[in-house]
Amino acid sequence: MKSKVIKNILLLVLCSSTILSLNLESVQAIWKQDSQNRWYWNENGINVTGWKLIQEKWYFFYNNGIMASGWLKEGDKWYYLNTTGEMRIGWFKDIDGKWYHLSSSGSMNTGWLKDSNEKWYYLSDSGAMVTGWIILDGNKYYLEPNGEMATGKITIDGKEYDFGESGALTERDSSVNDPSLDKEESIPDGSIVEEIRKKAYVVTESSPLNMRLQPSSDSKVVITIPKSSEITVIGKENNGFYKVEYNNKTGYASSKWISFDKPEADNGNNNENSSGNTNISLGSIRTTGPEKNNIHYYSDDNIFYKVKLSPPFTNSSGKPIVGNCTWYAYGRIWEMTGRIPYDAGFTGNGYEWWNANIRSGKYKYGQTPKKGALAVWKSSLPNSGGCGHVAIIEKIENNKIYISESSWHGSYFNYREIYNTDYLYGYIYLDEPNF
Incomplete structure (x- = not known):
């Protein structure tokens, strides 16, 4: 009898110790942030990976422990995670301006x-x-x-x-x-x-063409379109105006200054930037960093500048941001092609751009390097902190590939020979859109 009582006491002590131990373990689960402002969920000294429910909200952590944000593909399903990591559900408007709906389990609906x-x-x-x-x-x-x-x-x-x-x-x-x-x-x-869409061109004499909110010369001007720009005409002429699309903006422009025949090359100084900044054509290379008045990089139309993830802003530690590969590549794509890449899904870390392009279907891609292509590195790229990298191929000469890039890890601009190609996903061909 006494032996049975002692066993019960020992069992009770053991259970109490286990419960106490479990409680202590839960206390040791904490958020950690590294020097690159990336977040981890650490339990008893170990960084969690995969899906994790934290305070009734779902998060996802990559194999290296880094908290995911933005679009995430798991198996054959897509999910969206806020910048703070929480999984989204229901309706939301992405940075590309399009609406998406996520089920109660977080998976994207179609x-x-x-x-x-x-x-x-x-x-x-x-x-x-x-x-x-x-x-x-x-x-x-x-x-x-x-x-x-x-x-x-x-x-x-x-x-x-x-x-x-x-x-x-x-x-x-x-x-x-x-x-x-x-x-x-x-x-x-x-x-x-959709309404019939046709490629067309602005054929003003010298000035840019006004895009208006409504098909009327009294309507508010949305943006101006530089001479010789390629635009998309949507539908039929209405009251002397065409409905047009340019740089992901839609409005109405006078049909008088629109032609469906491509104009002859003009040797004049036709600037893609209506603000007067220098435009670099797809055929030119960039060997120096962009100036601070270049709107491709320093304006809210560059989404990374808009959310203050670029020079001249500071990071969460209060230190100046010296560079950012995604900020630079986003601006360079716009600068080369003349079109802001809103609809390509280029919004996350560098390595995420590869699958984002596949998902959006925006550009053709492959394993052959080409001038003007976007090179995309995987998250396993050494010294990238799990973020991967993106850069632009500026020149191919004597079997050598030269890129322009910026880096979050302390480099505003580099023009250099390509490196660490074993870690590349491949190349996205910016001059070969799928439309």
Whole structure:
């Protein structure tokens, strides 16, 4: 009997010690930050990897322990993590200006979605919310500018259409003589059908062309488009104006100064920067760092400058940011191509740009280095702190590849021969967009 009592006492002490030990372990789980402002979740001296629920919020940590942020692909699913690491759910607008929806488990939705407001939306294969016309299973649907599927009678571009409760255009209206909806134009089932889009050019005499908010000369000017710029004309002429798209902005411009024929080369000083800064063509190389008045690098249109992850700002420790490879590459892409790469998904660390481009489908890519291409290194690149790296190929000569770059680790600008190619994902061909 006494032996049994002693055993029970020992068992109770052992259980109490275990519970106490577990409580002590939970106290030892803490956030840690390194000198590059990267975060880790450390439990008993060991950095956690993979998914982790912390204070009722989900986080993801790479194999090196670094906390993930931005877009994350796990298996065949995509997730989005805030800059502070928390997994997002529900609707959110990405830095590319597009809306996405993430399920309650965090995975990105695609296809038809019925929201909590009982409205239907359609999300493309990339996850971006669709607006405008779409054809699915032989039926024509229209998604309002806010993404909601249209039902009933509505007027679109001055024409009245009738949609059933399912959202499909009724048979009575399905044969409307609208070229953008003409099934005879071999539009494949499942296509997102936007208004007819054509490549065009600005043919002003010398001044830039005004893009306006509405098709009227009295309307507010959104931006100015330099002479000879390539633009996209959307739909038909309206009141002497075309709906146009330029640098990810959409508005209306006078049809008088727009031509669908490419103008002859002009030897004049036609500047891509309406502010007067020097524009570098795709054929030129950069061997020196950008000046502080160059808007490709020093303006809010460069997203890394906008969020203060570039010179001349300071990091979380109060120290000046000397350089940043993603800031520089983003500006250099804009500088070379004349187009801000909003829709390529280039928003995270350097190594994330490779999968971001694959996901967006923006540019062709491969393993052959080419002048003007973007080189992307993996997170395993030595001395990159798990962030990888990106740089621009400026020149290939005598079997040597020369790049321009900036670095978070203390280098504003370098023009040098390429290095550590064993750690490359490959090359993204900026002059070969997939459209």
